[in-house]
Amino acid sequence: MHAWPASEVPALPGEGADLQIHDTATGGRITLDPGPVARIYVCGITPYDATHIGHAATYNAFDLVQRVWLDTKRQVHYVQNVTDVDDPLLERAVRDGEDWTALAERETALFREDMTALRMLPPKHYVGAVEAIPGIVPLVERLRDSGAAYDLDGDVYFSVESDAHFGEVSHLDAEAMRLLSAERGGDPDRPGKKNPLDPMLWMAAREGEPSWDGGSLGRGRPGWHIECVAIALDHLGMGFDVQGGGSDLAFPHHEMGASHAQVLTGEHPFAQAYVHAGMVALDGEKMSKSKGNLVFVSKLRHDGVDPAAIRLALLAHHYRSDWEWTDQVLQDAVERLGRWRAAVSRPDGPSADALVTEIRQALADDLDAPAALLAVDRWAALQQSGGGTDEGAPGLVSRVADALLGVAL
Structure with missing residues (x-):
C-alpha cells in the first residue's frame, strides 16, 4: 500500500x-x-x-513530532497502518450494499487526499x-505454541x-478495563x-x-491488536521511540499491543513513550463514527475552506486537550491565516530570529502549538505596526511556519 506525496x-x-513529551505509561x-x-x-x-x-487532530499531533525531530537534523522512520479489514468496515459495507474492498480503497484514497491537503508528512511505510x-x-502461532494464547x-x-x-501502559483497574473492553471492540462477556x-x-x-489461510490456525482473519504489533516489529523493531494515537487507544489497543510484543520478544518496553492525542467534540459529544457527529475534512475542503486554515484550527488546541469544534474555531483560524499572510507579504519587517527560537522552544515543550501560534501572532502585530526593516524576516517567518507548523503561507 502506498502513502501520499511529501511536501x-x-x-x-x-x-x-x-522533544519533551507526556508519556501515558509513566504519567509524566x-x-x-x-x-x-x-x-x-x-x-x-x-x-x-x-x-x-478528530482524525486530523491526531495525525496533526504526530506530524508535529516528526517536524521537531527533523529540525534536530535526525531522520524519521514513521510507520502507519490501515485496518482495511475489521468488523466496522464489514458492517458498513453490508449496510450500504457495497463490496468491502471497494469501500476500503475509496476511503483510504480520500484519506490520502486529506493528508496531502493538510501537509501531513507521510509515513515511510x-x-x-x-x-x-x-x-x-x-x-499468533508462536504465542499459541508458547502457551501465551489458547483456542476457543x-x-x-x-x-x-x-x-x-x-x-x-494505561494503569487502569480491572473493572475500568472490562468496561472499556466491551465499549471498544472486545468481548469480555464471552x-x-x-x-x-x-x-x-x-x-x-x-x-x-x-478469510485468509492461517496455516495451523485455519482460515480466518487477524485481531486488531496483533495487526499493529506485526507491522511495528517488522518495520521498527522493539523499543521504538513513540507509539502514537488518540487517547481512546491507550486501552485496549496500546495496552494489548504492548503485551503481545513483550511476550513475543521477551523484551520490555514495546515503545519508549506512549503518546496520546485528545478527543474532539461536536455539539457536546466526542466526535465519532458510531455517533455520526462528524465534521469531515473533505467536506470543508469542498466548501472552499483553505486547508491551511483547517490546520491552524487544529494547532490552536494543545494536542493532549479535549476540545470542541465550532464555527467560531474555524472562523478564528481563517482570520489568523489572513493576518499571517498579510504580514509575510511585505518586503521587510521585524527580525524573526527570536521568533524561530520561540517556536522551537514551544514545540519542544510537549508540542505546545498554541504558544507557537501566539508567538507568530505577536510578530505579525509588530509587522502591522511597521516595527522593522529586516528584508529577510518575512521569508524566514514563512519558512518556519511551514517547516515546524506545516502551515503554508
Missing part, C-alpha cells in the same frame, strides 16, 4: 531542541532521545468513512492489515496473564475465556465474511 520541509538556520513528561533515526508508529484509520476533524497477514500468522471454538485468544507488564480481558488474536472464518 517539502524548508531548511531553517540552526537546530531545534530535543520525558525527554525523547532517539538516535540518528527516530522511530514512530501511529495507528491508522479503519477506512469505512472519510477523515473527520504505510501498511494495510490484509497485506500484513502473512507476517501476523507466525506471531476455533478462535485464538491472547492470555493477558502471560505478560508480567500488562497494565503498565463464555470460556480464561480472563474476560483476553483479546482475540485470530478469528476463525465466519460465513459470509472474508
Whole structure:
C-alpha cells in the first residue's frame, strides 16, 4: 500500500531542541532521545468513512513530532497502518450494499487526499492489515505454541496473564478495563475465556465474511491488536521511540499491543513513550463514527475552506486537550491565516530570529502549538505596526511556519 506525496520541509538556520513529551505509561513528561533515526508508529484509520476533524487532530499531533525531530537534523522512520479489514468496515459495507474492498480503497484514497491537503508528512511505510497477514500468522502461532494464547471454538485468544507488564501502559483497574473492553471492540462477556480481558488474536472464518489461510490456525482473519504489533516489529523493531494515537487507544489497543510484543520478544518496553492525542467534540459529544457527529475534512475542503486554515484550527488546541469544534474555531483560524499572510507579504519587517527560537522552544515543550501560534501572532502585530526593516524576516517567518507548523503561507 502506498502513502501520499511529501511536501517539502524548508531548511531553517540552526537546530531545534530535543522533544519533551507526556508519556501515558509513566504519567509524566520525558525527554525523547532517539538516535540518528527516530522511530514512530501511529495507528491508522479503519477506512469505512472519510477523515473527520478528530482524525486530523491526531495525525496533526504526530506530524508535529516528526517536524521537531527533523529540525534536530535526525531522520524519521514513521510507520502507519490501515485496518482495511475489521468488523466496522464489514458492517458498513453490508449496510450500504457495497463490496468491502471497494469501500476500503475509496476511503483510504480520500484519506490520502486529506493528508496531502493538510501537509501531513507521510509515513515511510504505510501498511494495510490484509497485506500484513502473512507476517501476523507466525506471531499468533508462536504465542499459541508458547502457551501465551489458547483456542476457543476455533478462535485464538491472547492470555493477558502471560505478560508480567500488562497494565503498565494505561494503569487502569480491572473493572475500568472490562468496561472499556466491551465499549471498544472486545468481548469480555464471552463464555470460556480464561480472563474476560483476553483479546482475540485470530478469528476463525465466519460465513459470509472474508478469510485468509492461517496455516495451523485455519482460515480466518487477524485481531486488531496483533495487526499493529506485526507491522511495528517488522518495520521498527522493539523499543521504538513513540507509539502514537488518540487517547481512546491507550486501552485496549496500546495496552494489548504492548503485551503481545513483550511476550513475543521477551523484551520490555514495546515503545519508549506512549503518546496520546485528545478527543474532539461536536455539539457536546466526542466526535465519532458510531455517533455520526462528524465534521469531515473533505467536506470543508469542498466548501472552499483553505486547508491551511483547517490546520491552524487544529494547532490552536494543545494536542493532549479535549476540545470542541465550532464555527467560531474555524472562523478564528481563517482570520489568523489572513493576518499571517498579510504580514509575510511585505518586503521587510521585524527580525524573526527570536521568533524561530520561540517556536522551537514551544514545540519542544510537549508540542505546545498554541504558544507557537501566539508567538507568530505577536510578530505579525509588530509587522502591522511597521516595527522593522529586516528584508529577510518575512521569508524566514514563512519558512518556519511551514517547516515546524506545516502551515503554508
